[in-house]
Amino acid sequence: MTTDAVQPLCERPRLSLLKNFLxxxxxxxxxxxxxPKIEPSTTVDPDTGEHIQVEARxxxxxxxxxxxxxxxxxxEERIAALLEVDVVNGExxxxxxxxxxxxxxxxxxxxxxxxxxxxxxxxxxGQRLATCIMYLSAVESGGETRFPEVDIQVAPNKGDxxxxxxxxxxxxxxxxSLHASLPVLAGEKWVAxxxxxxxxxxxxxx
Ligand code: PD2
Ligand code: ZN
Numbered sequence: 001m002t003t004d005a006v007q008p009l010c011e012r013p014r015l016s017l018l019k020n021f022l023x024x025x026x027x028x029x030x031x032x033x034x035x036p037k038i039e040p041s042t043t044v045d046p047d048t049g050e051h052i053q054v055e056a057r058x059x060x061x062x063x064x065x066x067x068x069x070x071x072x073x074x075x076e077e078r079i080a081a082l083l084e085v086d087v088v089n090g091e092x093x094x095x096x097x098x099x100x101x102x103x104x105x106x107x108x109x110x111x112x113x114x115x116x117x118x119x120x121x122x123x124x125x126g127q128r129l130a131t132c133i134m135y136l137s138a139v140e141s142g143g144e145t146r147f148p149e150v151d152i153q154v155a156p157n158k159g160d161x162x163x164x165x166x167x168x169x170x171x172x173x174x175x176x177s178l179h180a181s182l183p184v185l186a187g188e189k190w191v192a193x194x195x196x197x198x199x200x201x202x203x204x205x206x
Contacts, residue, residue: 010150013177014165017154021161022075027136029071031190034095037062041096046115056105061096079132079194082163088200089125098143098189104181106148109195110166110173125201127167132194134161140187149176156189
């Protein structure tokens with residue numbers, strides 16, 4: 001556990017900055033394991049529950065299974081402890097790479113309760129309670145994670161992470177959790193994302 005500070009940034013959405021959450025070794029391990037298998041990123045189609053490619057998310061990415069390596073397991077334990085949930089509530093860790101110009105346009109990580117595919121998508125594990133985004137590389141310019149509703153943006157510093165809730169304490173979705181990855185302007189950005197469900201979630205998305 002290398003976290004030396006949990007810095008609250010906002011109450012709604014509940015958002016904290018975790019300085020030095022990962023060691024350099026952990027960041028490099030995730031990038032090297034992910035690099036050979038990254039593919040264009042997908043999102044969940046709200047109508048069908050299928051994974052589809054969309055222009056709003058131009059990164060490439062890959063998933064790991066829960067506890068795929070001892071080091072991944074240690075990271076997953078750390079996130080679960082902060083959220084006070086079980087490790088099995090987590091979806092498999094996702095590693096994303098953004099090149100110059102690549103971004104993830106503003107979106108919610110929760111599944112929209114008004115869409116017809118949502119009951120199917122949340123049947124196992126419930127909603128996405130919280131998200132942890134871990135910055136794995138130094139980015140020359142751009143690539144901040146931005147929360148437009150509250151005008152907060154976080155620079156992608158290697159080893160730091162942010163943790164935020166997509167739901168309010170009563171379980172309702174928090175529309176202030178809208179967030180984006182701004183385009184990378186120079187260099188490349190690598191992150192690991194952990195989406196944590198309300199209840200045990202036992203399979204990987206793809
Ligand atoms: O890479 C990011 O900064 C980012 C921003 C918004 C990642 C995600 N969302 C995500 O993986 O959900
Ligand atoms: Zn997101």
